[in-house]
Amino acid sequence: MSKKTSNLGTKPVIGLFFGMAAPIAVGMMVHGLYNVVDAIFVTRVIGVDAMGGISIVFPIQMFIFALATLVGSGMASIVARQLGAKQDDKANTTIDMAFRLGLSLAIVITVGIYLNINSLLHFLGVSDALWPYAYDYLMPLVLLSFPIVLVSSIPSDLLRAEGKAMLMMIGMVSSAVLNIILDAVFIFVLEMGVEGVAYATILSQIFAAMVMLYFILGGKTQLKLRPFAYKMDWPILKDITVLGIPILISHAGVSLFIGLTNYSVTQFSEVNSDLYVSAYGLIGRLMIFFILPAIAMTISFQTIAGYNYGAKHYDRVLETIKVGVTASLCYGLGVSAIMLFIPHQIIGIFTQDQALLATTAGIAFWSFLLFPLSNAHSVISSLFQALGKARQAIFLSSLRIYLLLIPALLILPKIYGIEGIWYSFPLADAIAFAVVVYFVFRERSNLIGLNLASKAHAQADQTNQTQKLA
Known part of the structure; x- marks a missing residue:
C-alpha cells in the first residue's frame, strides 16, 4: 500500500x-469557472434568450452527471473500503466492473437521447424563442x-478513492483554463454562438480525461485501470450500482427539480417566463459554483470515513463526522x-440588464437563505454511502428533492403564485437538515459502540500476548 493511501x-x-x-475544492472551483464564464459570455455577448436556451436544457446535463456519479461514486465507496482492508486485487476488479458499466450507459444514453431529442425539448417546454439556442447547444x-x-468518471474517482487530491486538481484546473480560452475563441473569433460554447466544453472534457489517464497509466496510482482484464463479477x-444509487437519486433529483421549476414558471402567463428561465439559469450556475467546495468536502469526508471504517478505526470515523459537520456549516x-x-454585485458580473438583474436577485434570496443547512445535509448524508449502508443513504439522498422540494413545488405556487416556487427552497432545507441530524446521531451511537468493542478486543489480545510471553 502506498504511503499516500x-x-x-x-x-x-x-x-x-x-x-x-x-x-x-480549488480544482473544482477553477473547473467550475467555465460554467460561470459560459454564462457571462452567453448573456453579455449572445443575449438573454441564449442564456435561457442553454439553461432550459441544463436538467439533461445534470442527469448525465448523475449517472456518471452513480458509477464513479459507487466504485469509489467500495474501493476506499477495500484499500482500508488491504484488498488491492478486489479493488482493481471493482474498477474494471465500473468501467464496463460506464461504457454501457454511455452507449445506451447517447443513442436514446439522439433519437428523441425533439420530443425531449418539447417535454421541457422550450419556447419558440429559446428553441434554436437549446437545440444548437444540446x-x-x-x-x-x-x-x-460517463466514462471519464472512472479515472477521476479512482484518484479520489486513493486520496490523491492533488492529481485530481491538476486535471480539473488545466481543463478549466482550456475551456475558458476555447470559449473566447469559439464565441469571439469563430462566432459560433452557443454551439461554440458546447464544443469548448467537449474539448476541455477530452483533455481532462487524457490528463487523468496519464497519471494512472504513468504509475502515479496504486491501483490500475485495466478494461476487460478481469472475469465478469x-x-x-x-x-457499485446499489451504492451509487443514493448519489444518482440526489443529482437526478436536482435535474428533475430544475426541469419542473422551469416548467412551472412557464405556466404563469402574467409574467415573462423566458426572463424567469434565464434568471433561474443564472442562479443555477451560481449555485453549482458555490456547491463545488461542498462536493470537495463530501469527497474528502466520504473517502476518509470509508477507508477508516474498512480498517475498523471507528474513532477516526467519529472524528471525521465532527470535522465534516463543522466545516460544511461554516462554509455554508x-x-x-x-x-x-451583496447579491446585485455578484449577479452584475453576468448582466447589466436591469430586469434580469432584479429578477435574479429576488430568486437568490430564497435560494441561498438556508444554504448552510442544505450544504451540511449533502455532506453528512454521504456518511451512509461511505459505510456501505445503502438503505439509509438512498432515503437521505431522496429526502430533500423528492419528498420535500417537489411536493412543495406542486403545492406552494397554487397558494402564493410564482413566489411559492422560491419559498419551497428554505422549507425543504430546514426539514431535510433536521432529519439527517437525527440519522447521524443514531449512527454515531452505533460507531461509539463499535469503537468500545474494538478497544476491548485489542486490550484482550494484548493481555493474551503478555501472558504468553510470561
Missing part, C-alpha cells in the same frame, strides 16, 4: 480532511460530451452572507 488511516483527521478537500453535447462524462457490479454560512447581503 495509508495516510488515510494514520494522519490527524482535521489536517487530512482539509488537506484533501482544499486542493479538490446536440454536440449528446454526441460527444455525454459519452466522455456480477455481485461487484450490483454493489459564508456563502449565504455573500448572496444575501
